[in-house]
Amino acid sequence: MVHRTGTAEPASGFSRREFMRGSGAVAAATALASQSQAIAQQAKGTKVVSGEQTISLNVNGKAVQVKAEPRTTLLEVLRYQLDLTGAKPVSHDASSGAATILVDGKPASASVMLALAARGKKIETVESLAGDAVPKAFVTHDAEQCGFCTPGFVVAVRAFLNQKPKATEEEIRAGLNDNICRCGTYANVIQAALAVVKGGANG
Amino acid sequence: MAEVSYTWPAKDKTSVLGKRHDRLDGLAKATGAAKYTYDINLKNQLIAKGLGCPHAHCRITTISADAAKKVPGVVHVEILRQAGAEIEWEGELLAVVAAESEGAAAEGVKAMRDALKYEALDVFVTEADLEAAKAAGRTTAGAGSTTLEKEAGDDEDEKEFEKKEIERLLKESAHVVEGFYGIDVITHCCLEPHGSTVEWQDGKLIAHHSTQNVSGTDDQFAQPLGITAGDVTVHCDHIGGGFGSKFQADYWSIAAARIAKETGRPVKLMLDRDQELKLGGSRPSGYIKVRLGADKDGIIKVWDSEHWGTSGASGGAVAQGVVPYVFTPKNLRRVVTNIKTNCAQQRAWRAPNHPQGCAITHVAIDDLAAKMGADSLEIFKKNLGTDDEPGVGGAKPSVYAAEMDIAAKLMDWKAKWHPHGKGPAKGSVVEGLGMAIHTWGGAGHNSTCRLKIYPDGSVETQCGSQDLGTGTRTVMAIVVAETLGLPVEHIKINIGSSKYPESGPSGGSTTVGGVSESHRRAALDALAKIRDLVAAKLEVNADDLVAAGGKIVSTKDAGKSVSWKEACSLIGLKPLEVEGKYVRGMTPTTMSSGGVGGVQMAHVAVDRETGVIKMKKFVAVQDMGLIVSPKQAESQIYGAVIMGIAFALFEQRICDPKTGVFVNAEMATYKLPRLGDIGEIVVELYEPESERSRGVIGLGEPPVISPGGAISNAVANALGVRVPILPLTPQRVLEALAKTPKA
Numbered sequence: 001m002v003h004r005t006g007t008a009e010p011a012s013g014f015s016r017r018e019f020m021r022g023s024g025a026v027a028a029a030t031a032l033a034s035q036s037q038a039i040a041q042q043a044k045g046t047k048v049v050s051g052e053q054t055i056s057l058n059v060n061g062k063a064v065q066v067k068a069e070p071r072t073t074l075l076e077v078l079r080y081q082l083d084l085t086g087a088k089p090v091s092h093d094a095s096s097g098a099a100t101i102l103v104d105g106k107p108a109s110a111s112v113m114l115a116l117a118a119r120g121k122k123i124e125t126v127e128s129l130a131g132d133a134v135p136k137a138f139v140t141h142d143a144e145q146c147g148f149c150t151p152g153f154v155v156a157v158r159a160f161l162n163q164k165p166k167a168t169e170e171e172i173r174a175g176l177n178d179n180i181c182r183c184g185t186y187a188n189v190i191q192a193a194l195a196v197v198k199g200g201a202n203g
Numbered sequence: 204m205a206e207v208s209y210t211w212p213a214k215d216k217t218s219v220l221g222k223r224h225d226r227l228d229g230l231a232k233a234t235g236a237a238k239y240t241y242d243i244n245l246k247n248q249l250i251a252k253g254l255g256c257p258h259a260h261c262r263i264t265t266i267s268a269d270a271a272k273k274v275p276g277v278v279h280v281e282i283l284r285q286a287g288a289e290i291e292w293e294g295e296l297l298a299v300v301a302a303e304s305e306g307a308a309a310e311g312v313k314a315m316r317d318a319l320k321y322e323a324l325d326v327f328v329t330e331a332d333l334e335a336a337k338a339a340g341r342t343t344a345g346a347g348s349t350t351l352e353k354e355a356g357d358d359e360d361e362k363e364f365e366k367k368e369i370e371r372l373l374k375e376s377a378h379v380v381e382g383f384y385g386i387d388v389i390t391h392c393c394l395e396p397h398g399s400t401v402e403w404q405d406g407k408l409i410a411h412h413s414t415q416n417v418s419g420t421d422d423q424f425a426q427p428l429g430i431t432a433g434d435v436t437v438h439c440d441h442i443g444g445g446f447g448s449k450f451q452a453d454y455w456s457i458a459a460a461r462i463a464k465e466t467g468r469p470v471k472l473m474l475d476r477d478q479e480l481k482l483g484g485s486r487p488s489g490y491i492k493v494r495l496g497a498d499k500d501g502i503i504k505v506w507d508s509e510h511w512g513t514s515g516a517s518g519g520a521v522a523q524g525v526v527p528y529v530f531t532p533k534n535l536r537r538v539v540t541n542i543k544t545n546c547a548q549q550r551a552w553r554a555p556n557h558p559q560g561c562a563i564t565h566v567a568i569d570d571l572a573a574k575m576g577a578d579s580l581e582i583f584k585k586n587l588g589t590d591d592e593p594g595v596g597g598a599k600p601s602v603y604a605a606e607m608d609i610a611a612k613l614m615d616w617k618a619k620w621h622p623h624g625k626g627p628a629k630g631s632v633v634e635g636l637g638m639a640i641h642t643w644g645g646a647g648h649n650s651t652c653r654l655k656i657y658p659d660g661s662v663e664t665q666c667g668s669q670d671l672g673t674g675t676r677t678v679m680a681i682v683v684a685e686t687l688g689l690p691v692e693h694i695k696i697n698i699g700s701s702k703y704p705e706s707g708p709s710g711g712s713t714t715v716g717g718v719s720e721s722h723r724r725a726a727l728d729a730l731a732k733i734r735d736l737v738a739a740k741l742e743v744n745a746d747d748l749v750a751a752g753g754k755i756v757s758t759k760d761a762g763k764s765v766s767w768k769e770a771c772s773l774i775g776l777k778p779l780e781v782e783g784k785y786v787r788g789m790t791p792t793t794m795s796s797g798g799v800g801g802v803q804m805a806h807v808a809v810d811r812e813t814g815v816i817k818m819k820k821f822v823a824v825q826d827m828g829l830i831v832s833p834k835q836a837e838s839q840i841y842g843a844v845i846m847g848i849a850f851a852l853f854e855q856r857i858c859d860p861k862t863g864v865f866v867n868a869e870m871a872t873y874k875l876p877r878l879g880d881i882g883e884i885v886v887e888l889y890e891p892e893s894e895r896s897r898g899v900i901g902l903g904e905p906p907v908i909s910p911g912g913a914i915s916n917a918v919a920n921a922l923g924v925r926v927p928i929l930p931l932t933p934q935r936v937l938e939a940l941a942k943t944p945k946a
Contacts, residue, residue, distance in 0.1 A: 071306045080304075085242035086235020088443070090394050091476055095871035098394060126235040135233035139225050142838045145672030147232030148394040148443030154233050177877040180870060182394050182444050183672050184845025186878040188838060 049116070057118055059084070060128040068115035075099050075110035077118075078125060086126035086151035087111075090180070097179030100152040100159075101125050107159035107178075126151035133199055134158045137192040145183035153179045157193050167197055205734040205745035207727050211794060211829055212685070214895060218751070220685040223834045227676045227696065232441070239441045240413040243400045245469035249278055251459055252308040253296035254315050255478055256284075259328065259545035259863020261321040263288045263297065270314035271300050276307025279466050280315070281458055289324070291516045292547045293864050294481030299458045301470055328858035330513040330542040331385060331490050331928070342511070345520050345539030352533045365536060372505035372534050376496025380570045384563045385490035385928040386911060387855040388513070390480045391552060392873060395443020397483045398473030399456040401463050407434045408460055412452070413473075415445035416708035418667035421701040423452035428460055437701040445671050447551035448484025450708050480868035484550030485856060488512040489521035489559035490928070493567050501575055501582045502594075503532045503568070510563065511540035518543035525560025528912075529595050529640055530568070530586055545863040546856070551710060553843075554643060554904035558850065562911030562929055565639040569916040570925060573623035579638060579916060580607065580616055597642020598800025598826065606802040606824040606889055610638070613822045613885050614804045624923015631812040634819065637916025638804040641908035645827070645901030646797030647716025648707025649786050654683065654725035656733070656779040660768040662687060663695040664725070668706035668718055670698060672842075673903060674835030678715050679722045681832050686726035688750030689767060704782060712901025716795040717785060719831055719899040723794060725783025732781070736773040737765055795898040801825040803844070803909035805917040806882075811940060814933030816852055816918055818882030821910070826889040828900035833888055840886045840906040847910020848876050855930050874930075 052069050059082060066077045078084040078101075087110045090098035094109035101110045102124040110125075129135055134157050137143070144150040156179050164171055172193045181189070214221060231237040256263075264287075268280035279301040284290065290297070297319070300311035327339045336342050355364035373379055393413075400411040408428065414420050414437065421435040428435075442449065459472040474483060491510035497503045506527050512520040518541040526537050552558075568586070572579040588594030590601050611617065620636050627633075653665040664683060670676050680694040687694075697703060707717050730750055737755045738745035747759045756764035771779075785792070806820040823840050830836055853874040857867045867873050911929050918936070919925045926939040 069304075069306060072304070076305055079242070080244060083244070084235070085238065085244075088239075088394070089241065089473075091870035093869065093871055095869070096394065130234045130236075135230060138233040139229035142226055142229070142834050144226065144229060144232045145838060145842055146394070146442060146444045147228075147237055147672065148239060150232050151235040173879045177879045180394070180875050180877065182392055182446075182846070182875065184842030184849075185838070186845055186876075186881050187841040187884050189878060 055116065055119055057115070057123060058121065059123045060125060066115065070114065070116060072115045073111055074113040074115050074118045074123070077115045078110055084125045084127050088148055088152060090149070096149070097156055098149050098152040100155040100179065102155060102159060105162070107156055126155050129154060129158060132158060133196050134161070137195045141188045141192040141195060143185050143188035143192040145185055149179060149181045153181065153189055157189065157196070161193065161196055165197065167193065169194055205731040205738070205748065207731045209724060209727060209792065209794060211898065214892070217685060219681050219691060221830055221833060224677060224681060224691050224832060226674050226835060227680055228441070228670070237441045239395050239443050240399060240411050240439060241395050241443065241473050243411040244471070245400060245402055248400065248469040248471050249301040249303065249462070249466060250305050250308045251299050251301040251462060251470050251472035252312050252475065253455055253472070253478060254298040254300065254312045255294040255481065256290045256297055257293065257316065258290070258321060258323055259293040260324040260326045261290050262324060263290065263321050265318065265320035266297060267318050268298065268315065270318045271311035274307060274311045274314055276303040277311040278302055279462050280311065281462055283454070283458060292545050294478055294547065296455055299455065299462065299472065301462050301466065326545050326861065326863040328544050328546060328863045329860050330488060330511070330544050333490070333511050333540065336511070336542045341543045343518055343541045345523070345541045347523055347537045347539040349536040350534065369505060369507050369534070369536055373494060373496045373507065376504055377499040378497045378501065378571060378575055380495045380567055380574055381493070382567050382570055382925070383492050383927055384566045386488060386559050386562045386850070387928065387930065388488045388546070389486050389850050389854045390856055390873070391444070391446045391448040391484035391550065392480055392875070393444030393446065393448060393483060396474040396476065396479035397449060397453055399459055400469060400471040401456065401460045402469035403464055407436070409436045409438065410456065410460065411438045412456060413442050414439050414449050415442060415669055415671055415710060416450040417669045417699055417701055418705040419450070419708050420452050424457060424460060427457050435701065438699060439669055440699040442669060442671060445709070446553050447555065447710055450710060476870060477868040480873060481865050482547050484552065485515065485547065486552035487514040487519060487521055487549050487559065489563050491526070491563045493564070495567050495571060497571055501571060501577055501585055503530060503586055504534060506532045506535040508536070509538040509540070511542055513542040513544045513546070514549040515544060515546045517548050519549070521559045522556045525556045527564040527567070528557070528560035529597060529642055531594060531596050546858065553846070553907045557641060557643065557904070557908040558847070558911055561639050561641055561908050562915060565912035566915050566919070566925065569637060569919060573919065576622050578620055579920070580611060580620070583607065583638060583640065597798055602800045602826055602894065603640055603802060606800060606826065609887055609889065610802045610804045610822045610824045613887060614806060614820065616804065619806065623920050626921060632808050632810050633921045634806065634808045635917045635919070635921025636804060636806050637913045637918070637920055638802065639909035639912030639916065640800065640802050641905055642798070642800050643712060643905040643908070644797040645712035645716065645799055645904065647720050647785065647787060647795040647899065647901070648713035650706040650717035650721035651704035652718070652721035652725040652783045653704045654729050654781050654783065656729055656771055656774065658771055658774045658776065658778065660771040661695065662689065662693060663697065664722060665697045665703040666706050666718060666721065667701055667703040668698045668714060669709055671709050673709070673714060673839060674832055675714055675718060677835055678831050679718055682719050682722040683726045686723055686750070687730060687767070688752055688754065712903040712905070715831060715901050716899045720785035720790070720792065720795050721783045723783070724785060725781050728781045728783060729779055732779055733770050737770050740773060741765065793898055795900065796828060797900055799826045799828065799900050799905050801905045801909065803913045805910070805913040807914060807917040807921060809918055809921045809936065811922070814936035816931055816936065818848055818880065820883045820885065822885045822887070823906050824887045824889055825902070825906050826894050827902045828897040829895045830888055830890050831899060836888060836902055837886050839902050841884055843906035844884050844910055845876060845881055846907050848881060848914065850930060851911045851914035852876065852930050
């Protein structure tokens with residue numbers, strides 16, 4: 001059964017169908033492409049990195065210096081180096097949505113993004129939404145119990161309503177399926193999201 | 204001394220109690236400011252990860268720390284299970300690797316796993332198949348029993364008599380249902396995995412521990428570490444899910460404490476996601492073969508069943524007390540078989556036994572209705588009996604009956620109901636209604652509240668309790684605020700430390716009853732002292748003084764009053780400190796009790812071609828005695844219903860029969876409902892004066908019990924075919940349809 005109905009306009013910029021359609025050609029061209037890319041990268045001066053290095057990231061409007069190995073996820077950097085623990089480690093593959101953040105304004109999971117890949121991008125975490133209408137609506141509509149999934153859900157709702165400021169209940173039910181809540185706050189989240197739409201605090 | 208009456212104010216006399224309030228820690232949770240155990244990062248800490256056993260039953264032949272120690276960043280390795288050890292379930296931790304980063308710890312674990320050697324032993328994980336379990340020698344007799352109206356004669360063999368009597372009763376029954384039903388193992392799947400961040404300071408352990416048992420875990424750490432409970436402080440401000448699985452210190456957290464001692468550095472060890480699903484707790488499965496006999500009116504006269512299932516490696520099954528669930532036929536025989544599998548032992552899961560009991564027995568009652576061509580609601584109702592001659596346990600028949608009427612109205616049951624399998628179809632989609640009922644105890648646990656009132660008027664409490672998501676802080680503040688005539692925001696609530704006065708573990712819906720008792724008692728005792736001080740100042744009788752609207756005011760002369768702040772200035776220099784204590788079964792009380800009833804109804808749509816079930820509407824009517832905080836109470840019920848939809852339609856532990864590997868132990872494959880899967884949910888809090896007068900009763904467990912039975916019955920009503928085992932996956936729906944010849 002398909003549980004994830006997905007959003008009408010995927011945040012990643014390409015749809016699953018397009019990806020599937022293109023994947024055959026991609027497979028055929030992989031060997032050639034990887035060789036030519038490697039040559040092109042060498043020409044541009046990019047290089048293979050290993051070991052820990054200091055990088056600069058833009059997080060919640062501030063430039064910060066952090067240490068990262070190639071394998072270090074953005075989530076680890078946020079949580080262990082920047083004390084931004086709102087995004088939570090629940091799944092390794094982004095299937096829970098608990099580590100949802102905004103990257104250049106679009107929702108992404110910090111658990112599957114490498115810190116090195118976050119360079120040059122605008123990273124926003126739930127902590128940057130402290131004055132936003134969404135967390136307030138979550139409180140008013142009690143859309144939280146244990147609260148562990150809540151920060152990820154708050155960011156997901158914010159991102160969704162940025163795209164669809166006048167979302168209907170039907171659209172909310174269809175479009176907010178990337179986050180898992182074990183305590184079962186979904187009914188309250190729907191009400192919170194609708195309240196934000198009605199309050200006009202969007203976009 | 205002012206007189207103190209340990210009672211609650213009448214419903215129309217409250218200003219805070221029973222009103223709608225925002226959760227005290229709501230904004231902290233919604234903005235990421237709330238710190239969970241996983242979020243506690245200590246200076247210079249090591250990250251530890253466990254090496255899980257890759258096979259469900261094996262003997263370790265080689266285990267070595269050497270490869271892990273060569274990994275850059277790995278600081279310490281502790282082997283928990285040496286060569287020669289027999290491991291009885293997959294995922295059991297064999298070693299812990301502590302390192303400078305998550306990446307290094309994971310690399311160290313992988314290096315150890317690559318070098319691990321073991322001898323595979325026989326595996327059994329397919330407990331739904333009773334004959335296979337018997338053949339594998341994995342069964343033991345459980346605690347069953349037989350109750351009959353008639354007794355055996357002096358010269359009769361008791362077992363022979365029971366057998367004959369059951370057969371006679373079945374033969375004489377106007378309607379007989381023979382069925383097979385079941386419900387698979389599910390896991391707790393806490394979003395915050397089990398684990399701790401621990402550190403030592405001056406020979407004492409500080410454990411930031413994800414626990415629903417703040418006051419009771421210090422001793423569990425102390426004993427294996429050879430220190431006293433007084434040398435351990437357990438902290439847990441926020442917990443990311445427990446559901447009954449987080450009462451223990453757990454051996455991995457104790458290993459983290461040993462490594463912290465050895466290395467002189469704080470250590471964080473949280474289970475990985477797959478380990479959380481494999482080790483962090485599961486709920487026993489239950490499968491049943493039943494024969495039920497009823498009279499011409501559908502009143503159940505005889506129940507004869509054999510049920511089995513597993514609680515994991517130690518063996519065990521659903522308790523016989525919930526078979527059949529709630530209903531108490533006068534003649535019943537229950538045979539129970541425990542099965543030992545190669546899976547980690549169960550942990551208490553929200554309302555232990557009850558959801559399974561409901562899901563495997565209320566389906567038989569619904570099948571009785573189907574067989575009779577009768578309305579299920581009528582059959583459930585008829586079997587309630589009367590308050591004088593109850594046919595049910597737990598709540599009174601009149602409570603269930605009143606709740607059934609409310610639920611039926613909210614569901615529009617009469618208009619929507621149709622005989623099983625006889626509803627109109629829209630293309631391949633058919634709809635149906637189902638119901639189930641439940642009961643739970645929920646009496647408050649032992650709890651002590653230390654309450655301090657400062658001369659400047661501020662109020663603070665301390666209690667070694669925890670907030671599972673129930674809204675414990677909010678409940679405490681409401682109770683104290685109501686008692687002192689203050690707004691909720693005025694009360695500073697402190698919980699989550701084992702150094703605070705002891706309060707019970709949050710399990711079995713015992714917390715809200717317990718903490719409401721301790722906080723009300725503390726606040727009433729403190730208020731009595733303040734009333735004495737004010738009485739002396741105003742020269743009135745202390746018994747005539749009440750706290751209301753931020754004032755201490757005379758009931759005889761409203762002109763005689765002082766503000767709360769002024770009243771507190773009379774305390775003197777030191778704060779006024781009292782302890783309110785409640786001991787279950789010892790403290791005489793009318794403020795809390797136990798025993799609730801609830802009724803739930805489901806409306807589903809089923810696609811006969813794809814087997815997909817969609818929730819259309821769900822109604823939950825629930826009694827909980829006196830309601831302290833309706834907003835959070837509603838949330839608990841919404842959540843319980845959604846958790847029920849999860850085990851009714853989606854989640855199941857799937858193990859590979861050959862290796863015993865739990866193959867779907869990740870969030871992507873351990874299917875849980877998402878926001879679009881829940882349909883409309885209607886919650887009704889049932890609080891007539893007859894129930895409110897019983898005082899506060901816990902709510903966490905009861906509403907999670909009925910969804911399995913109610914949804915299964917709705918699907919059976921839609922299809923006219925029973926899909927026997929939960930979760931009702933599309934595959935199972937299609938299999939059930941394929942087995943049934945089309946009418």
